[in-house]
Amino acid sequence: MALMKTIGIGDLAGRTGLSVSAIRYYESAGLLNSERNAAGQRRFVRSDIRRLAFVQIAQQLGFTIEQIREQLAALPAKRTPNKKDWSNISRNFRKELDDRIQRMIRLRDNLDGCIGCGCLSLRACALLNPDDKAGKGGAGPRYLLGDSSEYKET
Structure with a gap:
C-alpha cells in the first residue's frame, strides 16, 4: 500500500459516516485491512470507502458479518474493485434476497x-x-x- 494513495482512519470515518471504533471493529472482523505508517497510524486505501459502504448496506439488508466477509474475500486485495467485481457480489446476494x-x-x-x-x-x-x-x-x-x-x- 503506497502511503501517498492512502487515507487515515479519521478521514475514512469522515467519508463513510462511521465512527473510528466501528472502522477498527470492521478491520478486526476481517472486512478491511490497513497498514501502519512510520508513526504507527493506520492507513487505508481509498477503495475502502466503497468497501465500508457495501458493509453498511449489506448489514441493513440483514446479512451477517460472516456473510459479508465471505463476499468481500472475493474482491481483489491489491487493486480497487471494479464494476465486474461488485456485480459478482451482487449476484451472490440476489439469491438470498429473493429467498427472503x-x-x-x-x-x-x-x-x-x-x-x-x-x-x-x-x-x-x-x-x-x-x-x-x-x-x-x-x-x-x-x-x-x-x-x-x-x-x-x-
Missing part, C-alpha cells in the same frame, strides 16, 4: 387468518400443526417457511 422476499410474502399472505382467529387450532389455518406433524421438516413455523402442507389435517 418469498418467505416474507408467504408470511404476509398467511398471517392474516392467524392473527384474526388467534387460536392456531382451525383446520384451515396455515400454521396448524397437530401433534407436531410438521416437526419432521425442522424447527419453526414450517408451513410459513414454505414446507408443503402434506402433514396438515384436512
